[in-house]
Amino acid sequence: MAKNTYLPAPDHGAKTGVLAYLLTTAAVLLLMMVAGLLMRLEQAQMISIGANGFYQLMTVHGAGMVGIAGIAGAAIMWHFLNQYAALSVRVLVGNLALFVIGVAMVLGSVFVGNFHGAWTFLFPLPGNSLGLWSREAAAWFMGGMLVIGTGFLLLQLDIARAIIAGYGGFARALGWPQLFGRDDGQAPPPTVVASTMVTIVNLIALVVGASILAMMLVNLYHPEFAIDPLLAKAMIYFFGHVFINATIYMAVIAVYEILPRYTRRPWKSNKVFLASWTCSTLMVMFIFPHHLLMDFGFPKWMLVMGHVIGYLNTVPILAVTGYGALMIVFRSGIRWDMGSRLLFLSMFGWAAGAMPAFIDGTIRVNYVMHNTLWVPGHFHTYLLLGLVSMVFGFMYYLGKPARQARDPFIDRAAFWAYLVGSLGFVLAFLYAGKESVARRYAEHLPQWVPYDRVASYFAVLIIAATLVFVARFIGHLAHAGGHHTRATVPFGAVVA
Amino acid sequence: MLQQIVWALSLALMMFVGFGWAYALLKSGRREEDYTPLQKRAYRIRTRLFWLLVALFGTPMVLTLIDLPYDAVRPAIGAGSVQEIRATGYMWRWELSADRIEARRPVEFRVTSGDVNHGFGIYDPDMKIVAQVQAMPGITNTLRHTFDREGVYKIMCLEYCGLAHHNMVAEFTVGTRS
Missing domain, CATH: 1.10.287 (Helix Hairpins)
Incomplete structure (x- = not known):
């Protein structure tokens, strides 16, 4: 049996590579938030950038946010996993370098080549623009995505190597001996279990993503190399779904590692925890047909599988990870600061966002809500309130100058502004989805505009709060690399 | 609803x-x-x-798995013989083989695309989605629906397809037999 005693873990400062990831995250996240705001303002008819400009921003916003979510998640995973397995700093830095090169290619394709085929690059749109962008612009976009994907693939391969070397294989690192045999309390820590799950699913997803990108690049120059659009779509959504979900599974490691420091309670890998991560490994990979529920030509059994797994997938999120966060905080005497607040909020965001998500994965619901604003409504809930809160919680944790340091008033105000702004923003999306407002429209019907205006005001609030978070992280950068006690333990508790 | x-x-x-x-x-x-x-x-x-x-x-x-919108498993709904309409999406317009549909009689939309992916979204007179299916090149998806309410319906594109995606709109009228 796993023991309940909390063993104080040292607070390691972040390596320069991790800090570079986080600074990149802060910069790109802010820029992409501004791109998102401009899109909502355009739909709200409060600015006029035109359809071309809107779809350029939409393409950059989608690709940029997915990519930066990966960078942010990887920073958290690498930082903590490096304390259990020997990872390569060179590969870490190499991935960031490839990311920057890939981003430059994508930006060039969009803002110089006028590519605006969306981040989902659904075949055959990139090669069929009716003359609005060139073949080369499409190739630069897909090439850029391929470069970014290759960087992540190398990073995951290095993580796979380190896990196998340290734990003797993926099965052991997922805790299968303890899950299927006697729980001797020696299961790998949550960070290792989560990193293993992420590595398994991401390696497969990145290879599938790279394959379809390579196929489409060949098709671009040799159209006789025919591609089945339905197969292409399935491959793109398999890659896209797994990759973006993996970012949350990476970032949640911050919660597993940091909340125990605040509460001085252990977050152990017991049988239920191990079972839930093994189930999530499978479910994250097999849920992807829920993106194709309106493709009636897709095998029906796979569509039904997507529907069913959509429901099952909520159980580990709610009953294991979400509930685990409540358990560890309940009567813990935790003192709330920016780090602990944001991490606790992040678990709410993930759990709450799963609700409209699984409902949309119901085939009959999808029939009237697919590709409405309901879809960005649910994924912004678990990305904005979930993933981004995890990332900023991690930044505040790292940057905390001393154990008992107090947060300035402006930071506390920014937290509430972020919470209110995010809730208002996502509810405006969800309500508009209920009203059948189509997603990815540069221009909205007059009756849809009020929702866009409400969303725009809340988006401003989010950006204002994010500016405070980012400024504080940059201001505390010097502390982020130091090995000093960060988490605020309860009053009166003995600190080791 | x-x-x-x-x-x-x-x-x-x-x-x-x-x-x-x-x-x-x-x-x-x-x-x-x-x-x-x-x-x-x-x-x-x-x-x-x-x-x-x-x-x-x-x-x-x-x-919710009992009544799925997929052609192979959906029972015949509504009375009378099935009306068939061929719908093809192009950048950025819809081609429909008919623009009048009889109310309370089942319709089969045979939906495809002549170029890239589109989404065939049917909006009722109150601009609420009542049904949809993807329009994909090389594949014909069959969407079965029975319209109980008369009026002018819109078809709007629900899959991003480029610059004028938001303007890809068509109309049809649901009414009694003329």
């Missing part, structure tokens, strides 16, 4: 989650030093929560 139910249900579930978080937050102040009894109690509650989730989510998961 389904959208209304979905909205209310989602809000209720999100609030339920929110109450859980608020409760833990409110009870986080006073520390209980021995975690073991608290943990045992929490695990018992979690077992109940698990079965509650199974009942709460499992029932609609199964029941």
